[in-house]
Amino acid sequence: MSLEAVIAKVQKLRALAQSSNANEAANAAAAADTLIQEYRLSEADLEAKGASGEVPEEAVEPLFDGGARSVSWRRVLAGRLARHYDVAAYIERNLLGNRQVDFAYRVVGRPSDVATLRYMFAWLGDEIERLAKAQPARERASFALGVVVGISRQLYESRRVANSTATPGAAIVLASRFEQSVAALDAKHAIKKTIRAPRAGNISGFAKGVQTGEQLDLKGSGPRLGAAAKAEIGGAS
Numbered sequence: 001m002s003l004e005a006v007i008a009k010v011q012k013l014r015a016l017a018q019s020s021n022a023n024e025a026a027n028a029a030a031a032a033d034t035l036i037q038e039y040r041l042s043e044a045d046l047e048a049k050g051a052s053g054e055v056p057e058e059a060v061e062p063l064f065d066g067g068a069r070s071v072s073w074r075r076v077l078a079g080r081l082a083r084h085y086d087v088a089a090y091i092e093r094n095l096l097g098n099r100q101v102d103f104a105y106r107v108v109g110r111p112s113d114v115a116t117l118r119y120m121f122a123w124l125g126d127e128i129e130r131l132a133k134a135q136p137a138r139e140r141a142s143f144a145l146g147v148v149v150g151i152s153r154q155l156y157e158s159r160r161v162a163n164s165t166a167t168p169g170a171a172i173v174l175a176s177r178f179e180q181s182v183a184a185l186d187a188k189h190a191i192k193k194t195i196r197a198p199r200a201g202n203i204s205g206f207a208k209g210v211q212t213g214e215q216l217d218l219k220g221s222g223p224r225l226g227a228a229a230k231a232e233i234g235g236a237s
Contacts, residue, residue, distance in 0.1 A: 089105060
């Protein structure tokens with residue numbers, strides 16, 4: 001199945017995700033994620049058997065951008081998802097003296113992996129923002145960061161299970177994808193690798209966020225995702 005065919009199916013699922021019925025929205029988002037994981041495994045298997053694979057490249061459009069200040073939990077979400085989907089990333093900053101004027105979060109990877117990253121970042125970013133708005137104002141930022149951590153744990157386990165079904169050849173291909181993306185980034189840019197990790201300012205909010213993230217329904221069985229699941233797939237340049 002081609003990436004275009006996968007995107008076409010996911011776009012049909014997106015129509016369901018716009019439903020006001022939370023169960024339908026959650027099931028649509030979970031089904032889309034399963035479809036993408038199956039595509040990655042099938043493509044890796046074909047590549048292991050001799051088919052030509054995609055070449056990592058830098059996307060023209062950034063994953064997201066902003067002004068003088070960036071929302072820390074979105075930056076962490078972007079980093080966790082990029083690594084999960086084997087995409088290298090860096091932050092391009094425009095400075096005025098020592099002050100940041102604006103920034104762009106740029107990504108380098110296989111076009112299909114970048115498309116997957118865009119979809120998941122748009123979907124989960126909307127959901128985390130929606131959930132955080134229901135918390136006390138002083139806890140929102142820490143809560144959102146906690147949700148990112150909880151979701152990351154779910155995704156790690158999901159990938160571990162998916163990779164356990166891969167053929168030996170496909171497993172080798174998948175294991176090399178991130179290194180290829182990093183090599184493509186390094187070949188084009190001299191990037192300083194040191195990045196300061198954001199800290200949670202409110203422990204209570206962070207703990208609630210982690211618990212919520214771990215229980216968030218990514219598969220259609222736990223607490224439901226809302227109708228904010230808006231996918232952006234196929235937008236990689």
